[in-house]
Amino acid sequence: MGEVTLTIDNKEVKAEEGMTVLEAARSAGIKIPTLCHHEKLEPYTACRICMVEVESRGRSELDTSCSRPVKDNMVVRTQSEELTEIRRTLLELMLSHAPDARELQELVEEYGANRNRFAKEPSFCIHCGLCVRYCAEVKKKNAVVFVKSGVRREISFNKEIASRECWKCRECFELCPTEALQTAYLLTEALTSDSSSFELEPDA
Amino acid sequence: MDNDKIGQIIDKYQGEASSLIQILLDIQHENHWLPRSALEVVSKKLNLPLSKVQQTATFYKAFSVVPIGRHEIHVCKGTACHVNGAQDLLEEVEEVTGIKPGETDPDAKFSLKTVNCLGRCGLGPVIEIDGKTHARMSPAEISDALKKYE
Structure with a gap:
């Protein structure tokens, strides 16, 4: 694979062909915020917080850096007034769902997001899909999936698969930027606890 | 099944x-x-x-994972049907079937849904039962029509 040179925030960055802008930026120590990104998973572009400005043919366009492949002579900006505005609004929307989400707090400070801009509709999930994708792509179990659609979309553990697979894994818990995943899991546990297939928690 | x-x-x-x-x-x-x-x-x-x-x-909205009755009633709530009395019609259907939009009666006879437009705006107010269109319905007429379904 060939090597390409691009400019990120006025800094010359060398990257391998096939890398994404996000990977190139991180390799050069340039920080781009992400919420739904995970090294082991395919780009998902759900949270859109990694949005950057890409200059091409004299125009600047917005794109998610986690999915945008690098190109030779590419010019990227990771900070601008417009990007701050976009990220702030995204954060404010996510805060209406998950006001206390751990990973949002730092970004809220950084981008000056207003916690009360949108009415609270706490579902405690920001639909990053990390748990769903990790379970499908890495573990290949599909124990947790998205169900329903649009504003009603939510994560749901499949009882049968979860009771077989989840106790010994639970690797998705630490990926969750909010507490929603654990809550959903505990709910499933409660629903299945009377079935004999469910063992008692080892350290309980 | x-x-x-x-x-x-x-x-x-x-x-x-x-x-x-x-x-x-x-x-x-x-x-x-x-x-x-x-x-x-x-x-x-x-x-x-x-x-x-x-x-x-x-x-998909086309699927239902909760029981649906043998007869599906769609009451049009589009603008044209609305101004021609869709609300009165809906209330009559609710009265006769005993269910609200989105519900199914315990005998699984009827399921009631409101829809936004059936594209028959000249025939309002329109009710569709099992895909059959009932045009220019009055509350009394729909009450009679519903009694014919088993």
């Missing part, structure tokens, strides 16, 4: 997992809704995780 019938539908699509939506649509058409037992059969026969089948079945 028995498993043989589901098996026939799946065979029609050569058991291809890529035909999942089509298979679910056919089952929904036969049975009016998708019981969990049917989803389990589909999952097994197509060799797809049940969670994935559930994901698809809950995603």
